Amino acid sequence: MSAEHPAIIRNAQVADLEACPCMSAGDFRQTLCARVSAGARLSALFARRKAGESGGRLYAVLAMPGSNNLGLLCCDVGDSYPSITGDCPAAHWFEREIAERAGIRPEGHPWLKPVRFAGKDVGLTDFYRMDGNEVHEVAVGPVHAGVIEPGHFRFQCHGETVHHLEISLGYQHRGIEDALIGGPDARTIHYIEPLAGDTTIGHATAYAMAIEALGGSRPSARAHAIRAIAAELERLANHIGDLGALAGDVGFLPTMSYCGRIRGDVLNCTGVLCGNRFGRRLVVPGGIMHDLDERLCKDLLDRLESIERDATDAIELMFNAPSVLARFEGAGTVSHELANQLGLVGVAARASDIEYDVRREFPYGIYQFTQMPICTWSTGDCFARAYVRWLEAKQSFAFVREHLRSLPAGATRQGVGELAAGKIVVALVEGWRGEICHVVGTDQSGRFAFYKIVDPSFHNWFGLAMALREQQISDFPLCNKSFNLSYCGHDL
Amino acid sequence: MLGILKSRLRQKHRTMLYPKGPAPQLPERFVGRPTVAANKCGDCNVCAAACPVGAITKGPDGCPRIDTGKCLFCGACERSCEGGIIKFTSEYRLAAASRDDLVVGPDSPRYMPARNDLAARLFGKSLKLRQVSAGGCNACEADSNVLCTLAWDLGRFGIDFVASPRHADGLLITGPVTRNMALALRKTYDAVPQPRIVIAVGSCAISGGPFAGLKEQNNGAAGILPVDLFIPGCPPHPLTILDGLLRFLGRVE
Numbered sequence: 001m002s003a004e005h006p007a008i009i010r011n012a013q014v015a016d017l018e019a020c021p022c023m024s025a026g027d028f029r030q031t032l033c034a035r036v037s038a039g040a041r042l043s044a045l046f047a048r049r050k051a052g053e054s055g056g057r058l059y060a061v062l063a064m065p066g067s068n069n070l071g072l073l074c075c076d077v078g079d080s081y082p083s084i085t086g087d088c089p090a091a092h093w094f095e096r097e098i099a100e101r102a103g104i105r106p107e108g109h110p111w112l113k114p115v116r117f118a119g120k121d122v123g124l125t126d127f128y129r130m131d132g133n134e135v136h137e138v139a140v141g142p143v144h145a146g147v148i149e150p151g152h153f154r155f156q157c158h159g160e161t162v163h164h165l166e167i168s169l170g171y172q173h174r175g176i177e178d179a180l181i182g183g184p185d186a187r188t189i190h191y192i193e194p195l196a197g198d199t200t201i202g203h204a205t206a207y208a209m210a211i212e213a214l215g216g217s218r219p220s221a222r223a224h225a226i227r228a229i230a231a232e233l234e235r236l237a238n239h240i241g242d243l244g245a246l247a248g249d250v251g252f253l254p255t256m257s258y259c260g261r262i263r264g265d266v267l268n269c270t271g272v273l274c275g276n277r278f279g280r281r282l283v284v285p286g287g288i289m290h291d292l293d294e295r296l297c298k299d300l301l302d303r304l305e306s307i308e309r310d311a312t313d314a315i316e317l318m319f320n321a322p323s324v325l326a327r328f329e330g331a332g333t334v335s336h337e338l339a340n341q342l343g344l345v346g347v348a349a350r351a352s353d354i355e356y357d358v359r360r361e362f363p364y365g366i367y368q369f370t371q372m373p374i375c376t377w378s379t380g381d382c383f384a385r386a387y388v389r390w391l392e393a394k395q396s397f398a399f400v401r402e403h404l405r406s407l408p409a410g411a412t413r414q415g416v417g418e419l420a421a422g423k424i425v426v427a428l429v430e431g432w433r434g435e436i437c438h439v440v441g442t443d444q445s446g447r448f449a450f451y452k453i454v455d456p457s458f459h460n461w462f463g464l465a466m467a468l469r470e471q472q473i474s475d476f477p478l479c480n481k482s483f484n485l486s487y488c489g490h491d492l
Numbered sequence: 493m494l495g496i497l498k499s500r501l502r503q504k505h506r507t508m509l510y511p512k513g514p515a516p517q518l519p520e521r522f523v524g525r526p527t528v529a530a531n532k533c534g535d536c537n538v539c540a541a542a543c544p545v546g547a548i549t550k551g552p553d554g555c556p557r558i559d560t561g562k563c564l565f566c567g568a569c570e571r572s573c574e575g576g577i578i579k580f581t582s583e584y585r586l587a588a589a590s591r592d593d594l595v596v597g598p599d600s601p602r603y604m605p606a607r608n609d610l611a612a613r614l615f616g617k618s619l620k621l622r623q624v625s626a627g628g629c630n631a632c633e634a635d636s637n638v639l640c641t642l643a644w645d646l647g648r649f650g651i652d653f654v655a656s657p658r659h660a661d662g663l664l665i666t667g668p669v670t671r672n673m674a675l676a677l678r679k680t681y682d683a684v685p686q687p688r689i690v691i692a693v694g695s696c697a698i699s700g701g702p703f704a705g706l707k708e709q710n711n712g713a714a715g716i717l718p719v720d721l722f723i724p725g726c727p728p729h730p731l732t733i734l735d736g737l738l739r740f741l742g743r744v745e
Contacts, residue, residue, distance in 0.1 A: 122675075149633065173708055197727065254499060257641070260640070261642055276523070280726065314503065488629050
């Protein structure tokens with residue numbers, strides 16, 4: 001394989017860690033930028049520090065839509081290397097993380113600030129500042145007004161208009177990536193499930209796929225189907241909850257009230273599956289912990305029927321209200337070009353007309369046999385992000401119904417062998433927020449040498465910052481909810 | 493307007509009768525408070541070895557003690573125990589006013605007292621809480637927030653979440669208290685007028701949960717603030733949280 005081509009791997013397929021072509025920093029940058037401008041997505045970019053030596057190795061995972069292929073490339077660097085962000089804005093947040101975590105400096109990075117403040121004084125950084133007559137600054141957080149996670153937001157405003165929003169996170173940093181090294185052990189799954197507690201199924205599925213690939217285990221079609229049912233229930237609960245919260249942010253109380261309750265009903269369906277409303281203890285390497293029998297399938301189908309009826313009524317009420325549409329339309333617009341440049345994922349990307357969904361581009365589990373239609377909208381505003389959620393929820397209802405009626409036979413759980421040594425695996429999953437990427441490398445004894453996690457929020461927080469430009473500050477809650485990003489998933 | 497009224501009729505009245513009527517139905521597979529059978533335990537210790545967070549120790553009688561303040565309710569101990577000594581029940585009343593009361597042994601009652609006389613007297617009819625997520629994964633937060641929806645209607649008990657700590661009677665804390673949130677938590681607590689109460693929701697806020705021992709967090713809120721009510725679970729079911737709040741305030745027995 002020539003140095004200018006990335007190693008080609010498939011989603012959740014093991015490769016030799018050493019087979020990854022190690023390029024010069026120049027070739028690495030050139031290959032990465034060329035692939036991204038040709039339509040690839042930067043799914044992960046991270047550094048591994050070499051123990052006791054200066055410098056480290058950079059890894060990049062490129063998702064190449066339309067080809068079913070993932071590209072893997074790496075290069076060895078010293079304590080600094082020329083930054084990639086200038087030519088590839090999607091690398092912006094990743095390079096800040098590399099500087100913070102590995103101490104390897106991307107020279108020429110335009111905005112080199114900590115992303116998590118691990119071991120530093122959180123929130124103390126060189127905030128961007130505008131000066132001038134009647135320019136003012138609004139600082140919010142880390143403790144926000146609602147029952148939500150902490151983060152710090154700084155708005156540079158002139159009157160009502162926001163010229164710049166700076167988002168400074170890290171308050172939720174628990175140190176999970178470091179804690180995972182040397183695993184897996186009894187605690188590993190319990191680090192993974194609460195990576196982002198509202199995405200328990202999404203992250204646990206990515207983890208299970210990685211372990212199954214490394215341990216040579218092939219879960220049954222039944223296990224895959226039940227995982228996907230749980231994943232679509234997770235999507236439904238969150239999308240319906242978000243639609244209700246969006247209604248609340250523009251003061252449309254009926255839909256807010258109904259959807260808050262309906263979201264709980266969907267969580268109760270997950271409770272029927274595994275006893276826990278967030279899907280804890282369901283997805284495990286090798287399969288699932290709990291099976292479904294005919295009676296439980298019938299129970300879930302009955303519940304879903306009334307949930308779908310109530311949700312349709314509540315949500316169409318909102319989309320038929322001119323006062324709601326007037327607030328949603330044109331608020332927080334992210335253009336297609338910008339969304340592409342920033343490498344947005346999930347609902348936020350599809351609302352800007354980017355046809356990208358891991359379930360279709362890099363299908364895994366049961367999605368290899370069932371095609372999920374991709375739902376997009378072209379306006380890139382709060383309306384688009386709301387409407388794409390509703391389109392996706394409708395697809396999820398249909399998917400769950402269909403699969404509950406025709407569950408394939410098979411064992412719930414297969415054994416998982418010892419993990420292969422010296423390997424790397426990339427697991428991509430479409431969580432309800434978007435692409436989840438886990439990159440796992442094993443050492444010579446088959447333990448985790450590194451475990452890189454990229455939550456969809458990691459790609460999208462900067463999208464929210466850009467969406468706020470030239471908006472009224474009073475629209476921030478609406479714009480924020482239309483993205484509804486995870487703090488803990490970002491902070492890890 | 494007519495559409496809104498029609499929808500209102502279709503969506504019906506949904507607030508549950510509990511606590512005046514029956515508690516909402518829990519899923520069959522719900523994992524609640526564990527029990528430990530007396531007098532049958534050997535000295536194999538597999539349960540303690542199976543626990544991912546070290547919640548199980550051996551008591552002086554040789555029987556296991558399960559610290560539900562650390563427990564993730566994953567059931568690994570129950571599955572590991574060949575003698576069937578440990579069983580998880582569907583008992584949702586997990587909250588307790590004392591940290592020591594979270595430890596379940598062979599002679600533990602079905603549930604432990606959660607009442608706080610001062611809180612019952614001062615806040616029994618009106619309790620305003622400031623929620624602080626300090627490393628919480630958004631599951632405890634979501635299932636605390638869900639109490640504000642019309643199915644649970646927390647407001648009917650005079651309990652509300654408020655935006656400003658200065659309007660609050662106490663804090664409801666979730667998460668293991670990350671190093672990066674410790675100062676903000678402390679400042680929020682200091683901004684709450686006295687007398688004030690602190691409620692720790694979820695295994696993270698009680699003990700650090702799955703993150704216990706990691707250097708970026710503080711093993712829960714109790715090392716930083718005095719905690720008056722502990723509500724175990726990962727995350728606790730909304731019914732467990734509501735029950736804890738109501739028993740804390742003496743609103744139910």
